[in-house]
Amino acid sequence: MSKKEKCNNKCKKTSIGGQAVLEGVMMRGERSMATAVRDESGVIRLETKRVKSNKEKNIFFRLPIIRGVVSFLDSMIGGSKVLMRSADVYGEGEPSRFEKWVAEKLKIDVISVVSTISLFLAVILAVFLFMWLPQFLRGLLETIFAVKFDVWAKNFIEGGLKLLVFVSYILLCSLLKDVRRTFMYHGAEHKTISCYEKGLPLTVENARKCTRVHNRCGTTFMVFVLVISILTFALVESLIGTDVEKIYRILLKIAMLPVVAGLSYELLKGLAKTDCFIFFPLKLPGLLLQRITTKEPDDQMLEVAITAFKKVLEMDADPSIPTVDFVTAEKCNALTERVKKTLEENGIPESAEAEWIVSLTLNVKRSELNTDKMVSAANVEKINNIVSQRVTGRPLWYCIGDTDFYGYKILVDERVLIPRPETELLVEHSLKCCDKDKVVLDMCTGSGAIAVAVNKKSNAKVVAVDFSDGAIELAKLNAKNNDADIEFIKSDMFNELGERKFDVIISNPPYIKTKDIENLQVEVKDFEPKMALDGGEDGYDFYRIIAKDAPLYLNKGGVLLLECGIGQTETVKELLCGFESVEIIKDYENIDRIVKAVF
Numbered sequence: 001m002s003k004k005e006k007c008n009n010k011c012k013k014t015s016i017g018g019q020a021v022l023e024g025v026m027m028r029g030e031r032s033m034a035t036a037v038r039d040e041s042g043v044i045r046l047e048t049k050r051v052k053s054n055k056e057k058n059i060f061f062r063l064p065i066i067r068g069v070v071s072f073l074d075s076m077i078g079g080s081k082v083l084m085r086s087a088d089v090y091g092e093g094e095p096s097r098f099e100k101w102v103a104e105k106l107k108i109d110v111i112s113v114v115s116t117i118s119l120f121l122a123v124i125l126a127v128f129l130f131m132w133l134p135q136f137l138r139g140l141l142e143t144i145f146a147v148k149f150d151v152w153a154k155n156f157i158e159g160g161l162k163l164l165v166f167v168s169y170i171l172l173c174s175l176l177k178d179v180r181r182t183f184m185y186h187g188a189e190h191k192t193i194s195c196y197e198k199g200l201p202l203t204v205e206n207a208r209k210c211t212r213v214h215n216r217c218g219t220t221f222m223v224f225v226l227v228i229s230i231l232t233f234a235l236v237e238s239l240i241g242t243d244v245e246k247i248y249r250i251l252l253k254i255a256m257l258p259v260v261a262g263l264s265y266e267l268l269k270g271l272a273k274t275d276c277f278i279f280f281p282l283k284l285p286g287l288l289l290q291r292i293t294t295k296e297p298d299d300q301m302l303e304v305a306i307t308a309f310k311k312v313l314e315m316d317a318d319p320s321i322p323t324v325d326f327v328t329a330e331k332c333n334a335l336t337e338r339v340k341k342t343l344e345e346n347g348i349p350e351s352a353e354a355e356w357i358v359s360l361t362l363n364v365k366r367s368e369l370n371t372d373k374m375v376s377a378a379n380v381e382k383i384n385n386i387v388s389q390r391v392t393g394r395p396l397w398y399c400i401g402d403t404d405f406y407g408y409k410i411l412v413d414e415r416v417l418i419p420r421p422e423t424e425l426l427v428e429h430s431l432k433c434c435d436k437d438k439v440v441l442d443m444c445t446g447s448g449a450i451a452v453a454v455n456k457k458s459n460a461k462v463v464a465v466d467f468s469d470g471a472i473e474l475a476k477l478n479a480k481n482n483d484a485d486i487e488f489i490k491s492d493m494f495n496e497l498g499e500r501k502f503d504v505i506i507s508n509p510p511y512i513k514t515k516d517i518e519n520l521q522v523e524v525k526d527f528e529p530k531m532a533l534d535g536g537e538d539g540y541d542f543y544r545i546i547a548k549d550a551p552l553y554l555n556k557g558g559v560l561l562l563e564c565g566i567g568q569t570e571t572v573k574e575l576l577c578g579f580e581s582v583e584i585i586k587d588y589e590n591i592d593r594i595v596k597a598v599f
Contacts, residue, residue, distance in 0.1 A: 012197050016312055017216055018305070019079055020185035021086035022178075025301075026079075027189070027308040030054070032315035035082055036308035037089040037326070038300065041378050044307050045089050047326040048315060068265025069258040075218070080119050088328045089377065129169060130226075131250045134161035151237045159230030166226060170292050180295060187212035188297035188305035190290075202310060204302045212297075213290040215272040220286025224264035227285075229253070232260055327381040329374045332358070336369045339387055346391035353396055357386050360400055393522040406453040408482050415470035416447040417532045422587045423508055426563045426594055427453045429585060430506050433559045434458035441465065441500075441553065443493065443507035443546065446532055448475025450506055452484045460504075463487045465497070468531060493542070494549045501555050508563040509542035511535040540571060547575040554599040562595045569595050 018027045024037030034048045054062055061070050138157050142148060149157060173179045194210035195202060233253060237244060244252055271279055297305075315321050330338070340354040355366045361383050362375065375383075389399040397403040397418045402411045405419040406427050412418050427450055434440055436459040442451040445464035455462040464479075464486050466472050472488050479486045489496055512533045517525055524533070535541055543562065550560050560579065564572050569584045569592040576582050579597035587593035 012199055014193065014196060016193060016196075016309065018189040018193065018308070019075075019082065019218070020182045020189055021083050022182070023185070023304075024086050024089075025185050025189045025192075025305040025308050026082045026086075027192075027305075027312045029312040029316040031319065032312055034308045034311035034315070035086060035326075036304045036311070037086045038304050039089050039377055041376075043378065044304055045326050045377065046307065046311060046324060047085060048311060048323045050315075050319075050323060064266055065259070065262035068262035071265055072258070072261035085326060089326050127250065127254070129165050130162050131253050133165060134158040135249060137161050151243075152234050155230050155234035155237070159226060162229075163223075163226050166222070167289070167292075170289070174292060183293055183295040184297040185301050185305070187294035188301040190214045190217065190294055191297065191302060192305040192309045196309065202306050204299045204306065207302045207306060208299065212294045213287045215283060215287075216268060217286065217290055217293075219290045219293045220283065221264055221268050223286040223289055224267050225260055228263050228267070229256070229260045232256060232263070327377045327384065329377050330380050331371075332362070332373045332375050333370045335375050335380065335383065339383065342387055343390065348390065353390070356396065357383055357390070357400070361386065394527055395523040398527060405447075405449040406457075408449070408452050408456065408478075410447050410449045410452065410478050411474060411481070412447055413474065414527055415468065415474050415529060417528050419447060419449040422593050423450065423563060424453075425585070425587050426450065426506065426508060426561060427457075429594060429596060430454055430504060430561050431457050433504050433561075434460040436460060438503040439463070439501070440504045440506065441497075441502040443505060444509045444532070444542070445475050445488075446471050446508075448478045448484075448486065448488075450508065451475065451486045452478055452482050454506070455479075455484045455486055456482060461485075461487075463489060463497075463500070463502070465489050465491045465493075467492050468529070471529075471532075493545050494553060497553060500553060501558075502553055503555050503558050505546075505550055505554060505558070505560045507542075507546060507561075509535065509546065511539050511542070511565040511568060513537065513539040535565075539565060539568065540575070543568075543572050543575055547572075547578070551578055551599055556599065558599045560595075560597045560599065562597075564593060564595060566591060569593070 014029075016027055016029045018025055020026075021035060021037065023039075024035060026033060026035040028051065030053045032048060032050055034046060037045050039045055054067075057070075061067060135158055138149070138154060138161065141157065174183060188207075190212045191207045191210045192202065193214060194212075195207040198210065200206040200210075233256060236252070236256065267282075271283055336354055336358045339357055340351050343349070343354055352366075355369060358369055358375075359366045361379055386399045390396060395418055397412050398414065401413070402409050403418060404410070406424050410419060430440070430450075431454065434454055434457075438458070438460040440451075440454055440458075440460045440462045442448075442454070442462060442464040445451050445466045448464055451462045451464040454460060462485075464472075464475060465488075466475065467490065469490065472490055475486075476488055478484075479488075491497060510531070510533050512520070512535050514534050514537055516539075517530060517533055519525075520533075535543075543564075546560070546562065554560065560576070562572060572595045573582045573584060576595065576597045579599055582595060582597040584592050585594040585596060
């Protein structure tokens with residue numbers, strides 16, 4: 001196999017191009033574009049869009065020259081928008097008092113206004129530097145040397161001056177730290193594309209070794225624009241046969257710019273398709289200038305560029321992949337309202353849930369949410385993730401990951417039930433029977449919430465039992481996080497306790513009838529563990545076991561406290577006929593909830 005054949009087998013050609021933005025890279029493919037930006041916290045954030053492929057565009061806009069004009073305008077307008085979007089991600093911060101006042105009183109987005117003004121000023125600066133200044137300097141030369149240049153001489157002199165201004169402008173800009181970093185991301189963009197076109201796996205290590213110059217670069221395009229504008233304007237001026245000067249000359253150049261851009265685009269695309277050495281002199285000026293507009297990137301920059309490139313490859317190959325927007329900083333009050341609206345649209349009308357989600361994530365009081373204070377993108381993303389889980393029906397405290405129980409933070413997930421407020425009442429009455437000399441058994445401990453609260457509040461020795469490995473694992477973590485001294489035993493009820501004796505036995509056992517589980521709320525029946533809910537056919541299976549075995553494990557005068565479901569306390573009281581005294585305790589809503597028995 002020849003060297004050329006090997007290269008053809010290994011190398012890949014791609015139409016994917018890119019643009020360096022603030023702390024990131026935008027890549028654009030045939031049907032999609034992706035912008036990856038590394039924010040101030042070091043996280044790579046991604047935004048994607050679907051774009052029309054060339055085949056989907058009107059045939060007129062696919063004609064030679066015309067397609068170059070369209071591409072030029074699209075790059076200029078779209079590029080500015082992408083640049084501002086990247087600034088939204090990286091440059092988040094508190095709005096000034098002036099920005100707040102303008103937004104509130106005049107209903108104007110200051111950033112949008114500044115962006116528009118900046119774009120306008122950039123166009124004015126470009127006209128001044130690359131049209132008026134070369135023309136002025138050429139006129140100055142004519143005055144100094146008392147000569148009158150002909151059409152071709154005028155345009156070549158102006159073109160040379162324009163190229164000199166262009167190179168000087170780039171060199172001066174490259175002295176600025178932020179611009180140098182943008183040039184480094186430009187280099188990362190080129191290295192990533194080159195890595196792919198070489199047929200190498202897209203890794204930082206491979207991209208690092210690739211060239212940072214590329215045939216399809218916008219820098220080369222600008223060189224072509226400068227050169228072609230010389231020839232084109234000289235030709236047009238010759239055909240007009242009139243000496244065009246002053247403002248009319250500038251206006252004529254602006255009017256011809258689309259044609260120049262179209263011709264430059266065709267030249268750039270044509271030369272990019274060949275590596276023949278004959279055409280290398282045409283490519284050389286642009287490649288040399290790229291040595292200024294690209295700098296060697298660091299590995300983190302390459303990682304950003306590769307992230308954007310891979311996403312474009314993925315989205316071009318699969319039209320079903322949804323687009324994503326950047327997560328950016330938001331005002332606290334606006335964020336809270338957005339969360340409320342999202343929950344309401346998904347059938348979760350409690351505004352308190354939205355406030356809990358935002359306040360707990362930000363670690364502030366719910367009363368402090370109605371402010372213009374900016375919430376960082378990292379926290380907005382956390383809140384968005386919680387909301388996306390909540391709208392599926394997943395319980396709020398599973399989404400958040402923990403809940404408060406009797407003043408202690410208790411981790412919760414699908415391995416355990418979420419502790420209810422009425423269970424705090426069970427702890428409250430248990431503490432009346434506990435002190436540091438007592439030994440307490442928490443039967444069916446689940447998350448370990450009861451065991452943690454009793455141990456921390458009374459210093460009693462607590463043994464916690466559960467049959468679920470997952471529950472014990474999480475309960476141990478809760479004990480550790482709260483610095484509680486608890487002994488955990490995996491046991492099917494009392495089976496593994498041997499001859500141990502306890503002063504107090506506490507239990508909140510499963511008490512839902514098997515047939516009733518499917519009628520429970522989605523949050524309960526679809527997410528909370530059925531093992532912790534199912535109390536058997538009539539809901540009393542575990543109470544029968546406790547009534548039978550608890551006397552074997554209680555010291556004389558020991559206390560048994562059981563939490564019950566609505567309407568179950570009388571039956572449970574009857575099951576405890578072997579105890580000396582049995583009383584029923586009501587909960588905070590005056591519902592019979594706890595059965596207390598003394599042995």
